[in-house]
Amino acid sequence: MLGPDGVLHAIAAPSAPFDRVRRRNPLQFAPELTPREARLRVAPGARDLGRGVEAPLLLVNDALPSPTLRVRRGEEFSARMENGIDDPLILHWHGLTAPDDMDGHPRFAVDPGERYDYRFRVNDRPGTYWYHSHTHHRTGRHTYFGIGGLLIVEDPEAERDLPPKERELPIILQDRRLGDDGSLVYDPVGPSMMNGFMGPEALANGTLDTFAEVEPAVYRARILNGSNARIFRLARSDDRSMTLIANDGGLLERPVSLPWVDVAPAERVELLLDFREGNEGDRVMLRSLSFDPPGGMMGGGMMGGQMAIAYQQGRPLDLLEFRVSGQTTDPGFLPESLPSMPGLPDPAASVRERHFAFTSRMMMHRINGREFEMERIDEEVPFGDTEIWTFENDGNYPHPVHLHATHFRVLDRRGGRGQIFPWEAGRKDTVLVYPGEAVRVAVRFTAERGLFLLHCHNLEHEDHGMMQNILVV
Numbered sequence: 001m002l003g004p005d006g007v008l009h010a011i012a013a014p015s016a017p018f019d020r021v022r023r024r025n026p027l028q029f030a031p032e033l034t035p036r037e038a039r040l041r042v043a044p045g046a047r048d049l050g051r052g053v054e055a056p057l058l059l060v061n062d063a064l065p066s067p068t069l070r071v072r073r074g075e076e077f078s079a080r081m082e083n084g085i086d087d088p089l090i091l092h093w094h095g096l097t098a099p100d101d102m103d104g105h106p107r108f109a110v111d112p113g114e115r116y117d118y119r120f121r122v123n124d125r126p127g128t129y130w131y132h133s134h135t136h137h138r139t140g141r142h143t144y145f146g147i148g149g150l151l152i153v154e155d156p157e158a159e160r161d162l163p164p165k166e167r168e169l170p171i172i173l174q175d176r177r178l179g180d181d182g183s184l185v186y187d188p189v190g191p192s193m194m195n196g197f198m199g200p201e202a203l204a205n206g207t208l209d210t211f212a213e214v215e216p217a218v219y220r221a222r223i224l225n226g227s228n229a230r231i232f233r234l235a236r237s238d239d240r241s242m243t244l245i246a247n248d249g250g251l252l253e254r255p256v257s258l259p260w261v262d263v264a265p266a267e268r269v270e271l272l273l274d275f276r277e278g279n280e281g282d283r284v285m286l287r288s289l290s291f292d293p294p295g296g297m298m299g300g301g302m303m304g305g306q307m308a309i310a311y312q313q314g315r316p317l318d319l320l321e322f323r324v325s326g327q328t329t330d331p332g333f334l335p336e337s338l339p340s341m342p343g344l345p346d347p348a349a350s351v352r353e354r355h356f357a358f359t360s361r362m363m364m365h366r367i368n369g370r371e372f373e374m375e376r377i378d379e380e381v382p383f384g385d386t387e388i389w390t391f392e393n394d395g396n397y398p399h400p401v402h403l404h405a406t407h408f409r410v411l412d413r414r415g416g417r418g419q420i421f422p423w424e425a426g427r428k429d430t431v432l433v434y435p436g437e438a439v440r441v442a443v444r445f446t447a448e449r450g451l452f453l454l455h456c457h458n459l460e461h462e463d464h465g466m467m468q469n470i471l472v473v
């Protein structure tokens with residue numbers, strides 16, 4: 001946690017050695033696609049997740065992970081989604097501020113065999129975003145079985161001091177349960193309906209037990225926590241710090257060196273990983289450290305023994321091994337500054353406050369006592385007004401709270417951890433609220449008018465109705 005000097009200090013679970021003998025699979029990278037008259041066909045498929053057998057999945061363009069979409073800031077985004085699965089389907093461009101009929105609200109979900117055309121200009125800051133299904137009651141299942149990929153917004157001028165594309169590592173981290181036959185298990189009932197669905201295995205870009213070869217150089221890891229419910233506490237096994245340069249809203253005001261970084265479902269972080277002092281054959285594990293989630297009983301609390309440990313929130317996991325090999329004459333560097341960030345919402349300009357109570361209790365997930373209804377408008381927010389919103393968790397399960405159509409500025413956190421963290425600086429579209437916490441954010445919609453969503457990004461909570469309609473007028 002933060003020390004009196006404002007610095008993150010060493011960690012409860014330091015460098016336990018990892019299993020160097022275990023057979024590991026090469027990290028797979030998604031195919032890249034420019035969203036210019038692009039075709040995204042979603043259909044059933046199968047892949048080997050690392051156990052040597054084909055697991056049934058839902059794939060975009062038959063790829064795992066789904067294709068990475070790369071677009072330059074200011075360019076037009078155009079894509080056709082074709083629904084080849086047996087459910088209604090709509091895709092949401094998470095973190096982008098698209099017009100309301102382009103944003104993937106579940107009221108636009110199309111039936112099997114139908115399609116949806118997207119066309120809008122990308123005005124968002126350079127950064128790491130993602131796309132996923134937003135079908136009501138089905139988002140958890142669709143995401144778990146493979147629908148979802150990274151969406152990268154580039155701005156070559158602003159990013160000139162950062163590692164080149166050849167030294168980018170786009171990484172989607174997810175936890176999963178696998179059956180004895182090597183296929184995915186998804187059965188979100190009982191405790192998993194309250195906790196959200198967690199598993200004991202970690203996938204990196206869709207594969208178990210992965211490794212990636214790196215040169216002795218600086219890499220830009222673009223990391224998405226694409227889990228349904230699991231929170232990761234990222235750290236290196238060699239205890240070296242990592243340089244945080246971006247989060248949900250793109251590049252931060254300045255780089256920050258950190259020993260660990262928390263990422264909740266739907267949050268993104270960009271980390272510069274420095275392997276310059278690495279020697280041929282060195283191995284470094286990117287892992288999720290053990291932590292005690294604030295708020296008490298979570299995860300396996302209602303299960304017994306080993307099951308409880310395996311499915312618990314805060315359980316340590318090895319995520320991705322880096323193997324240093326080769327040589328380079330151009331190892332790169334850690335930048336001392338990043339491009340400036342104009343226009344953060346100013347809380348002093350707030351004209352209104354709103355309060356959102358997130359409650360998970362007795363097999364129900366609610367915001368302000370209500371379950372989501374497709375046609376009900378829950379809040380009307382004037383375009384351009386600055387407001388202060390409080391997200392309060394008065395139940396027993398953590399909620400990563402996500403807002404569409406804008407980015408907010410995190411102001412403070414009362415209760416629980418009682419502070420905001422370096423990875424919560426700048427602009428955010430998702431913020432983690434643990435039991436007993438109230439997080440205040442400054443919000444201002446300046447991109448689009450229309451009907452958008454506020455919801456928990458624990459996908460089982462969302463699917464059970466922890467979501468509201470926000471009308472920007």
Ligand SMILES: [Cu+2]
Nearest residue numbers: 399456458461
């Ligand atoms: Cu939640």
